Amino acid sequence: MSGAYGNPIARRVTQQNVEITTAWTALPTTAKEGRQWIEIYNRSSKKIFLSVDDSTANVKFVKAIAGGDYKIEPIGDSLTLYARTAAGGARVIVTEYA
16 A cells, blocks of 8 residues: 555565674675665674674764664665774674565
C-alpha cells in the first residue's frame, strides 16, 4: 500500500553480522545494489559511531548508537556508511533494504 503513495517499499532484504573495532569499518563491505535504507543494530554493550567519511578523526562530531540500540538511515547504494568504537570491538547486524 505504501508504494501506491510514493513511499518506496523493500523488495529485497539482506542481513549480515559485522565486527567493528576502533578503525572505521564499512557497513557492509559492498552495498546491496538498489539499496534504499540501511539498518544498523548494535548488539554490543558499547557505543558505536557512524560516519559517511572514514577519515573523520573525532567521533565527537558523528552519530552514535548506544549498546542494544539501532538506527535506520536512508542511504542508497552509492554511499558507504562506516562504523567504529572508541575502544575495543563490537558486533553489529547490518540489514539492507532494496
